[in-house]
Amino acid sequence: MSVSTQPTEAARHRRRRFKVDRDVEEWHGSYVRYDIVKEFTLALIVVLLLTVVASILFSSPDDHPVTLKSWATANPVDFAQTAITELDGTSGTAGYGPPYNSTPGASQDIVGPISLESAFGVHHPINTMKDYVIDPLKTLPNAPAVHAALTSYTSASPSLQQKWTGAYEKGVAKASFSNGSLGLPAGDYGPVAPMIASLTSMARSGALDGALVSSSQFYGTDYTKPLLFIADGTYMANLGAALHLQGGQWGMMNETGSYPGQAWLWLYTMWYQVSPFTTSSNADAQIWGIMMILTLLLALVPFIPGVRSIPRKIGLYRLIWRQHYRSVEVGGAGGSTGPPAPAS
């Protein structure tokens, strides 16, 4: 093998100081045979085999989704406890802020008062009282008692509504469910008790799932409303915790079952396990900010002095190119040995 050390014509015109972490020496050493099409074909066969074998051995997870019906059937008390918070506006969704509603002070801030969440406003408006309770109950056919309760509730003063819902919240905390109906301690619940009882029955029948998805059109693909309702309860959260899917369990990158999940999200998920993000009310915004900066830095590594020198200083490249360096430094027969020729 031999090496040319003569500067090329182009380089003579562009005399720049050689920076080893930015520039390269033009290769004037030897070449070897390389069948790129054969390499691609063999790699494709290997990947296909690995994929088919893994699919046969491990299949893929497909746990049934939670529905309002399955939730209200499995845990009707939890459903009723959540439904009353949707009615009185104390649920997680009711107080979420943008993009679902305009609850003051609910947005997360990235730094200081900067809140991108607020900047774009309410794009998917959800009024939990109306969307989750009042409107679905209005769709019930042949239910004069429910419609009368709705009229009574909606025409009452806010203070009276609050009195009923407050009493019901306390009562439903001690509720039980038997023979297809909720049992609460005696209390002044007003029309709230028949409303929540009817909503629970509606959910158990499956009608509430349909009402929340098809409220605006026949062909529905937007599950924002039912998913937020379900996520407000503890039923789904308990299922997730049992499957080790909680954020504090590195769950964001996990899947149900023993599957690798989105392992590539490990760095993003890691931040949720460490202080101060474990307790910060702005953790999501702060972690996204950090990840955006880190991603930008990764893309710009070639431009960052010091960082772009890390590979050379660590020296793993000598393992990768060990054959080349062996021939150059021991045999002295190949590769580039003299001052580098400016590449052109």
Place this chain on the structure above:
Amino acid sequence: MSADVGTPAPLATGAPAPLPEDAGQWTARIRRRAVGAFPPERLLPDRQPAYVASWIYVFGVLTLTSLAVVALSGAVLALEGPSWWHQSRVGLFVNSTHLWSVELFFFFMVVHLWGKFFMAAWRGRRRATWITGVVSFIVSVGTAFTGYLSQQNFDSQWIGTQAKDGINATGAGAFFNVLNFGQMLMWHILLLPLVLGLIVVVHVLLVRKRGVVPPFPAKTAAAPALAGDVAPAPAATGGEKIGEQQ
């Protein structure tokens, strides 16, 4: 309206040969630049520099081929629609191939990325190659994420309800609703694959254009004096100069 350009001698294909005045055509200019930048021996080389001798180089082509399997298995799933694999054993198997090819794709891509990092593969006007590689990784994460959201099972529900807070915190939740199955499916099977495909094509073309990054100077070499931040000569990538054979 067209001018009479005469009747030039036909090419071997039967089409008339180009006339000198055709050189100014947009088509001719683009063709000239494309052929200049990517001559056939550079696009499909049959020689490579002798320093390309490590298993780490295999992970680039493994990433590409696993992406092809991802696209193929996704296309088969698309034939029957998003509910098919929940109701059919064949569908479940195809979905499994989609899942595992994605897992392989990310594994190969991450190894490829770290390999290129430790080779400082951005050297010699290869910074755009590095950047398109990083961008393709990020777009791949988004494509896989929307895939998980489009599964219509408990994983989709859980990931969507957990991820919404992070997405909403950036303000993107106003336009990118992770709880909207229809929207996520469209992003997963059309928009993001389109972007990813384009970036990967650009990335691969840049690899073919700039060639595989040469090693750092050997320890026995004298201190580098002058060199440009420039691409290797065509011979380094196109196989025009065969040199010594190993």
